[in-house]
Amino acid sequence: MTTAHGGKQTGNRLVTGIPGPQSAALQQRRDRAVAAGVPSVLPVATERGGDGLLVDADGNELIDLASGIAVTGAGNPAPAVADAVAEQVSRFTHSCFMVTPYESYVRVCEELGELTPGDHEKRSALFNSGAEAVENAVKIARHATGRQAVVVFDHAYHGRTNLTMALTAKNMPYKHRFGPFAPEVHRVPMSYPFRDPEGMTGQQAAARATTQMAKHVGAENIAAVLIEPIQGEGGFVVPAPGFLRAVADWCAEHGVLLIADEIQTGFCRTGAWFACEHEDVVPDLITTAKGIAGGLPLAAVTGRAEVMNAVHAGGLGGTYGGNPVACAAALATIETMRTRELAAAAQRIEREALRRLDALAERTPAIGEVRGRGAMLAMEFVRPGTTEPDTEFTARVATACHEAGVLVLTCGTYGNVLRLLPPLVIPDALLDEALSVIEHAVAAG
Template identity: 70%
Template sequence: MTVNSAHDLAGRREVVTEVPGPRSRQLQERRHRAVARGVGSALPVYVRAAGAGLLHDIDGNTFVDLCSGLGVTGVGNAAPDVVAAVRGQVSEFTHTCFLATPYEGYVAVCEELADLTPGDHEKRSALFSTGAEAVENAVKVARAATGRAAVVVLDHAYHGRTNLTLGLTARNNPFKQGFGPFTPEIHRIPASYPFRDPAGQTGEQAARRSLEALERQVGGENVAAVVLEPILGEGGFIVPAPGFLPEIARWCAEYGALLVADEIQSGFCRTGAWFASEHEGVVPDLVASAKGIAGGLPLSAVTGRAEIMDAVQAGGFGGTYGGNPVACAAALASIGVMRRDDLAGAARRIEQTLLGRLKDLQSRHEVIGEVRGRGAMIGVELVRPGTDEPAPELAQRIVAACHARGVFLLTVGTYGNVLRFLPPLVIPQGLLDDALDVLEECFAQVAAGGAG
């Protein structure tokens, strides 16, 4: 079948072969001979087209997409506005390098970021290509602006795969194993993890516990920045207890450290607000963004207070592809779709569906320890019955059963035991309901002791 626009593909979940199918298996053999072993794939089906909530593979199978390319395609895959903007920009020019000769698209994206990120202060932005670059450059800004070296991060954090951001990332395997030593002057404090914290502990108490240890071990006057995800992503879609983030922000202001919000996964309407920091009224000094910003094209940014961003000397930011004109065009189109179609509101509606269905499922399956999250960023933590002991094997069996039935779902979390729900913000309600019906079938079979 010839596909003119993947976004226009009307369809439904359909599995016509085993998963993966024969053509995907053939391509997988080619991959083994050409692609490095360290590059993994959660589901080895090869995609030929994708739309708003559907993935179509080369064997004729159609999967409901609950992943969004790890949170990237919030506006949908091959969204018409993005496709049109990309085509228009490609027909004009594909690259000059903003460091050599600039162009309006870069400036326009920075203007949008100044308007959209939390706070009404004067802001500046610098554009890059990947989330890790954004976080790394945020650290550079913090050190340049404060004259300090120490950087503080949370347990369960994930911030990227460069040397510096691997140092910020908490989980060793597979991210860090064998790649050290890492950049020095990185210090880790406990996160607020309500499901696993002491019963009754408030967010303020969790923050004080962490910060008191930090003051003893590092000294607040030595901290350049506290870098945190307002909702921990790879750590397990962990929403801190109310009060945790504001208390961290208050401490940063008291000690002159910068609060850096890694909004790479949680930004651009994903949690029901433009940025997850907004849910508790937290205004970071610096915001790192990527993923959902450009409808699938590689673009990232650091946005922050003007006086802080301008502490970096001319030429201190850079990168050949940072703020590529095609990616900027895609970002402007994506932001336009988010505004026009109120995708923050769409995320809140997805949250209502997911939390309602998943909490009902929890009431029938004691292996579900917690359902948590915001907007279209929801996690389901699986445990062994009657305990809070992680059940990663069960999570993998549930995911495999979903894949076999045409629902693309992934696990996440430090313990590998959290089901990750990250659908496109434009997913049709019928597809989302169908995927949740399949999930219920999988729990009935697998969690209740079926063959899987």
């Protein structure tokens, strides 16, 4: 079956409708076995992956602009990751680092010390998920400072555990009826250039936020300010230039630790190893996960040695944290990112995609803004002539892309942002094909 999109042929990628009969059959089994609270964006049964492709049980090839939510940037699988995992599994799968240590855990921590921003002495601790890393970063900050308050931002997303739900801004679906939540979490305005008053600079937006911190919380009570350098689930919000730097300077002045949540932005996703580098900001603590291990569950907190080492022995850890198989995957992923120069690849994706998306925005009044960095790009849809979110239009565009075999995700506090997270290894031809599908879906509206 050959499908045309805006006059451009996408070839024989789709052999059935989406979902096909094998995927539909799995969906019926899923409905009988899996809790309804665990959703899926697209009900297709993935059987294998590739550089920019997912192949389902019916033989349909889907162009992947999701990367498992920014996880498989180095490939799905990257050959070196598959080899490293197989080799490690053949030797041992687990011992628990807190029982008997192993070199791969130490090597991952050494790599994190080298790669993360700043040339100060660092230490790391490994965990399983982004939410777990964020929770532990807050624990560390509170212990090291002796303070309790944590400041977060409008539109932020930091996870689904009890503490991270308190840190996350959006109620539905993340927080609704799951309370009560952890105390001593305070929220201030984020720099959101598309929705801020016209002409507001990054420094002015930072002053708005830090004034609230000082007034409503008191700097002397704040253990940490937790921020995504580019917000993820909140809408791929890129703060105005200078905002992150000004917040960091305020934290340093008042003895407040700056925690950078780089779980979605890290590991070359934005065209640098970490998004903080775009603003020359060196956080006190940085949380990482997602792209760190090529699809295996691994997360980390990396920070200033004196801060990380402030916690007593036994205060950090977990049975599976830094599992040897995940560590092997992480080391191979990092090496793949180096050898294939995937930060530069993300920059190339940005140039090509923004060229197409900016041109699309010029002829589409429903696109309020195109934004992002590297291979972390988005379009925010609004009712023409306003900033009123158009969630329905966004959903129609996403559905049209899915039906045409292009996997995209939506996000944003208002559900009106289409986000693109292609693998950093996506071939140029596949990216071009996917962008043509998006253009057609937006034009059809």
